[in-house]
Amino acid sequence: MIHKLEKILFEKTKDSQSDILYTQWIYDKKLVPRALSLIAGIFPHYSMHDQSHxxxxxxxxxxxxxxxxIEKFTAIDIWLLLTSAYYHDIxxxxxxxxxxxxxxxxDFLSYxxxxxxxxxxxxxxxxxxFKEEHRRLVLKDSSFNINIYDSVKFLLADYFRRFHANRSEQIIINPEKEISLNSPRGVIPQRLIKILGAICASHTEDFNKVLELPKNEVGIDINDAHxxxxxxxxxxxxxxxxxNNRFSDVFLRSVKSIPKDSLLHKEKHFSITHFSVDTTTIDITASCDDYNVANITQSWFEYIRQEIVNQMLNWNNIVPNKSMGYLPTIKNLKVNLNTWRYIHDKEKPRFKVDNEQALQLLKGAGLYQTPWQCLREILQNSVDASLLRLWLEKNENDDFNSPNDSKLLGMLENYPINVTIEEVSxxxxxxxxxxxxxxxxxxGLSINDLEYLSITGSSRKNKIRNQIISEMPEWLQPSGEFGIGFQSIFMxxxxxxxxxxxxxxxxELEIELSNPDSERxxxxxxxxxxxxxxxxxxTILSFRIKTSPIFPQKEKQDYTDIKINKYKFYRELYIDPFEHKKVSAxxxxxxxxxxxFAKASCLDIYLSIRGDKxxxxxKSKGINNTFQFFNQEEQIQFNIIPKVKDNETIFYYKGQRIESRIDFNFLCFEVNxxxxxxKDIVSLDRNYLKYEFEFDFFEVLKKCIIKEIPKYAKEQSSNTDIQHMISMFVNYYWEDDYNEYLNLDTYQQWKEYQITINNGNQYKLGYFVDNCNDIYIYDYAYGPDTPINSYEIKDNALYIHDKGYDELAISRFLYRIFKKYFQYISEEESSDKKCRILHLSKTKPEHIIYENNLLEYITGKSTTEEDDDDDIFSFIPANLRYIIPCEDKYKALKLKDAEDLKFVDTAYFPSLISNSYPxxxxxxxxxxxxxSLKYIYEVKITEFxxxxxxxxxxxxxxTREEIKEAYSKFxxxxNGKLNRNTN
Known part of the structure; x- marks a missing residue:
């Protein structure tokens, strides 16, 4: 057919000014396919967009x-038709x-x-x-492989595909500049070249854009273009x-994997079983074996259907004249789904959440500990909006290096948040x-922002906001999405x-938002x-709540579960509950x-209540929302605080208090x-650090702290007690790779720390290391009446009675230190079934274990007749098989010291005390x-x-035989010592 169109174009332009159209077409027909052949380099996984298309x-x-x-087309319309078909995907x-x-x-980084x-x-x-690093895209893994190579292709292809039609327009207007395509320009009027570009650009646009193109345009000679x-x-x-032939198997062989959307489009083409198009009807049938293929085919058919409808409705404003006829009607655009079924004709079945019930579901799920936590969402929105504005208003030369930058701290004062509470009844x-x-x-908020505000969890899709955030230092960026966002206020x-x-x-906008669960x-x-x-x-946001008084005349509420200090609250806010009887819980x-919220917020938070602000x-009242230390690499702020009895490490995420299981001995910390x-760090309700994050974060935080210890130690050089605690902290958490940050030999002040022995005398911790040959640890499984650790000295041996309470963790520190100085551990016989006696020594013991304890540990049985469920090995087995101490007589079974055995229990001796035994x-x-629902033991010596x-x-x-023989002996x-059934 293309040759027939060429012939018509030739006849219509022969011996006229329009002959330049035919000349230009013949030239482009040979030139453009060369450029189209480049498409497969980045788009090998797409349907072919070459000359055949x-x-x-x-x-x-x-x-x-x-x-x-077609015979009625003007010469310039034929040229536009031929040329646009070749150029539209260039x-x-x-x-x-x-x-x-x-x-x-x-833009690509944002994409x-x-x-x-x-x-x-x-x-x-x-x-x-990939990841973004210093505003550049870099590999997460340093290794390069074919998967990375393919990934770059696929991402670039999808990125460029989004605006390839506009790129086609640019190339048509200036082919030499854009892709070095030597298609002559200047012979055909530039106006008509731009018309050609606009036609190609419109092939992916919304239909209304097509209607913006001129219906008629002066062509060459007396012919009009349309x-x-x-x-x-x-x-x-x-x-x-x-x-079916739109995909090239040759091109697909050039990539190792194919994105799933490309595979679906490929299957879409192969699903076509009937295809008929003529001047009267369009009739297409697809047969699909997969829901997803059926869906994408159905969507494509819907594009065709909608395009036909749009053109038919506007046909009089499209067609050059009535003699050009009408569009074909749709006879069938049918998708048959083999094997699987639809619930409705065109909709794939899937689970959905009723929008009206969603908020109720989230309330019932206990997403927030109390309804009032929704205020954090509202305040966080204000903080985030303020930080974005601060960033936009800063001077271009301002380069904030850390959260403690003096210019930044000065600017933050310009963005306070004001909260007002007023009684209106x-x-x-x-x-x-x-x-x-x-x-x-x-x-503030624009009309576009309201879309993200109204849809739970959609703020991450706000591209304008995301673009601003991507330019900010990570530590200054807003905290991201938590919970159910703004809609939580409707609780x-x-x-x-x-x-x-x-x-x-x-x-400026006035907005009124109603609860999805209300009448509105x-x-x-x-x-x-x-x-x-x-x-x-x-933004000024306001809402009203109804409350009940603390001292109601009628006892209709029970506030016994309110675990807050009311009277402290009254003192701080100057409210007397007896004068203001309407104050509510x-x-x-x-x-x-x-x-x-305000405790560690980077912005000032003001509260006005009953006229008092x-x-x-x-800060003048001792409220500290700044942090002394900042680790740029890990994006962590922290303060170091001396440990006093039971105080603990406090955690914040982006200035908001969160709970964590992480704690340290000897020093405390405030960590931001x-x-x-x-989403990888904090629970959905903002209340806790995620367990899986804590596991690795503990090591990261520990290293950040160790790096700053020299500075902190220098500041506290005159405080002997703090120097002792710093020394204990360093030695207790020491790792060999910390040598690059500090010298362990300079942190031995712990040796001067004194503890009281039962005879009332004070002993330095260093004394036990230098003068004791033996340490005896009485490890009580169940604490006695007075669960406080105590110490005594006998015959140059230290006895530690570990009863459960270890103020300032001194015993734990000694255990860790003793591992370094006392090489051997063994177990002594104890007359108290609630107590094990562990013996640390500088000399090798004759036996490692007390055999009765080991027997009970590995089998759940005992050689004694007593049935005491409170003994030290009364437990539910944690694993199917245990790691146990190896006596010399079974040395054929001894494992390598460095072997990783985490998949079984290694806790026969507490790892804090010793892990170096055979x-x-x-x-x-x-x-x-x-x-019987009881645990029983079996002997299993498998070949594996x-x-x-x-x-x-x-x-x-x-040899294997020696191992078998040792196991048999064991x-x-x-077995010979067992004389009663399982407890």
Whole structure:
């Protein structure tokens, strides 16, 4: 068909000014396919966009309008049709300099970040290989492989695909500059070249954009061009290129894997079982074996259907004249789903959450410990908006190096957050109504921002906001999404009023938001109001709550579970509950949340209540919201605090108090975590550090602290007690790789620390290391009446009675230190079944274990007749098989000292006291008897066990036979000592 169109073009332009159209076409027909062949370099996993696609588009157009109508086309319309079919995808030909520029662009970094935040994105796996570092894209793993190579291709392809139509327009207008395509310009008027570019650009645009193209345009000679008509035909011809041969197996072999969306599109083409297009009807049937293929095919059919409908509705404003006929109607666009079924005709079944019930579900799930925690969400929104504005208003030359930068601290004072609580009910009714207002000087809200505000968890999709955040230092960036976001406010109120002025649009809005669970079903009312320069950007949010008094006349509420200090609250806020009988417990919760939020907030938080204004984080009152130390690499701020009895380490995430299981001995810390991957760090309710994060973070934090110890020790050089605690901390948590940060020999002050022995004398800790040959640890499984650790000296041996309470962790420190000075550990016989006696010595003992204890440990049985459930080895087995001490007589079973045996229990001797004793794997295993529900032991010496022990044996020349013989000897000895059933 293309040759027939060429012939028509030739006949219509022969011996006229329009002959330049034919000349230009013949030239482009040979030149453009060379450029199209470049597309496969970046897009090998896409359907082919080469010359064959261009010719199919032309054939489809001819089928739609008919050959007789084509004869009626003006010469310039034929040229536009042929040329646009060849040029419309040329924007997918990407030169190297454009790729290099893109890889360094902020937009591409933002694009990668968007994918990485969306686990369902088809390119998530490929984007996960990279990270942003100093505003550049770098590999997470230093190694380079074919998967990385493919990932770069796939990400670039998807990035450029989004605006390839506009790129096509740019190339058409200036082909030499854009891709070094030597297609002559200057012969055909530039106006018509731009028309051609606009036609190509419109093939991916919204249909309304097509209608912006001119219906008629003066061509060459007396012929008119009809850009809108040609653009519509191009869109249909492109959509109808659906046949099975669109993908090249040769190109697909050039990549190791294929993104799942490309695979679906490939299967979409292969699913076409019937395809008929002519001037009267469009009839296409697909047969799919997979829901996802059926969905994407259904979506493509819907594109075709909608395009036909749009063109039909506007046909009189599209077609050059009525003699050109009409579009074909749709006879069938049918998707058959083999094997699987739809619930509705076109919808894949899937679980959904009813929007009206979502908030109720989240309330019932206990996402927040109390409803009042929603105030943190509101305050955090204000803080985030303020930090964004601060960043936008800073001088370009300001380079904030750390959270303690003096310029930054000065600027933060300009962005306070003001909270006002005022009583608005004036009746004598016991219930009270309060209006709470939160005002900030942030970036405000625009109409577009409301979309993200109204949809739970959608703020990460706000690209404008994300772009600003990406330019900020990580430690200054907003904290990200938690919980259910703004909508959590509807746990305590049904209506929220917002007055806001956008920093970007300078538009002022009045907004009213209703509870999705109320009669108004989540309605949002928006009114634009006239704004003046006096109204600065920012947001004023207000809502009302009803509360009950603490001392109601009728006892209708029980506040016994309110675990807050009411009277401290009254003193701090100058409220007398006996004078102001209407003060409520709910109000106390609100103030408590405000105080907690303000404690380490980087912004000043002011509270006005009943006319009195207070700054909640007033440094003059000892409230410290600054941190002395900052680790740039790990994005951690912290303060070091001397340990006093039971005080503990306090954690914050981006200035907000959170709970953690992490704690330290000897020193305490206030730690502010400033990393931005909040979803990996903090629980959904903002209350806790995630367990999986804590596991690695403990080591990271410990190293950050060790790096700053020399500075802290120098500051505290005159305080002997703190020097002792610093020394204990360093020695207790010491790792060999800390040598690069400090010299351990300079932190031996612990040796001068004195403890009281039972005889009343004071002994320095260093004395026990230098003068004692033996340490006896009485380890009580169940603490006695007075569970306080005590010490005594006998015959140059130290006796430690470990009864459970170790003030300042001195015993724990000694255990850790003794591991270094006392090489050997053994177990002594004890007459008290609630106490084990562990013996540390500088000389090798004759026996390591007290055999009765070992027997009970590995089998659950004892050689004694007593049945005492309170003995030291009364336990539920933690593992099927244990690691136990290895006596010399079983040395054939001894394992390498450095062997990692974490998959079984190694706690026969507490690891804090010793982990260097010889070890073996027990031949006894536990299993639970389903009938009696008791744990029973069995002997299991498998071939795999023998092989494993041989491979990991301390003696590389040991034989399997020697291992078997040693196990047999061990089992015979301990089986012979058993004289009663399992406890």
């Amino acid at each position: 261009s010719e199919t588009v032309i054939n489809n157009i001819v089928r739609i309008v008919g050959e007789d109508v 924007g997918m030909a990407i030169p190297a300099d454009r790729i290099e520029e893109t890889l360094k662009s902020k 990668i970040s968007d994918i990485q935040s969306d686990l369902s994105h088809p390119l998530y796996l490929y984007a996960s290989h 850009p809108r008509y040609i653009a519509c035909l191009l869109r249909l011809g492109d959509l109808l290129d659906l046949d 004036k009746s004598d009714n016991e219930d009270m109504e309060w209006k709470i207002t939160v005002e900030d000087n942030g970036i 305590i109120t049904d209506l929220v009023h917002i007055n806001t002025k956008s920093f970007f649009t300078q538009q 079903r989540g309605d949002i009312l928006i009114k634009q109001v006239a704004s003046t320069y006096k109204r600065k950007p920012g 709910e109000l106390e919760f609100i103030i408590q949340e405000l105080n907690k 207070h700054i909640l984080n007033d 975590i400033l990393k931005c991957n909040a 070890k073996m794997i027990s031949p006894f295993t536990f299993r639970k008897d389903e009938g 066990l023998i092989d494993w022990v041989k491979e990991h044996n301390d003696n590389p020349s040991i 089992v015979d000895e301990y």
